[in-house]
Amino acid sequence: MKRLPLVLNIFLALAVVALYVLHFTGIGTGKKSSAGEGLPAGLADGSSIFYVQIDSVLNNFDMANDLSGELESNYNASEAEFLTKQKSYQSDVEDYQYKAQRGLITRSEAQNLEQQLYNKQQNLVKLQQDLSQELSEKQAVMNRQVINAIMEYLKNNNARLNYKYVLGTSFGGNILYANDSLDITQNIIKGLNEDYQLNRKKTE
Numbered sequence: 001m002k003r004l005p006l007v008l009n010i011f012l013a014l015a016v017v018a019l020y021v022l023h024f025t026g027i028g029t030g031k032k033s034s035a036g037e038g039l040p041a042g043l044a045d046g047s048s049i050f051y052v053q054i055d056s057v058l059n060n061f062d063m064a065n066d067l068s069g070e071l072e073s074n075y076n077a078s079e080a081e082f083l084t085k086q087k088s089y090q091s092d093v094e095d096y097q098y099k100a101q102r103g104l105i106t107r108s109e110a111q112n113l114e115q116q117l118y119n120k121q122q123n124l125v126k127l128q129q130d131l132s133q134e135l136s137e138k139q140a141v142m143n144r145q146v147i148n149a150i151m152e153y154l155k156n157n158n159a160r161l162n163y164k165y166v167l168g169t170s171f172g173g174n175i176l177y178a179n180d181s182l183d184i185t186q187n188i189i190k191g192l193n194e195d196y197q198l199n200r201k202k203t204e
Helices: 004-024 054-060 062-101 107-156 185-203
Strands: 049-053 165-169
Touching (some): 049 185, 062 107, 107 185
């Protein structure tokens, strides 16, 4: 399964929710930090508005990649289950048609087989709907997990980085230009992955 739906959903939600929460939770009221080694020039200059490149964060955030892999595995398993039952149904249909066309079954037997095939068809439709809904719910949960991890990291590190706004940029998005000195993408990716790997080790 392509990762595009997961990435797009995370981006759209993050672009709206992150800016809203970062603004209305009062982030950016901490003390300004001194220039730190390896930090973008904007941080050292005391700027309070920065941006991250969303596509880069999602492509390089270990948590997003792990969850996307899990979602893909779930999709493949669901698809395999559905295709197996669909193949069985098609085989039954072909068997029924073969017997009916050659007069190898009675009218009563034909009616019973037709009812059985109809029931199998309805079960296939329901299975497809159930699997689709389950995957959609899992994707929504994973999206929120990634968004929450990013937002929590930004909030927890505000005192050190002293930002009031962190904007999300993407090609074709609303932000058409931003100075490179305000780009904290690599710092955010590094911090997110360090926290994620540390927390994952604690739960293993």
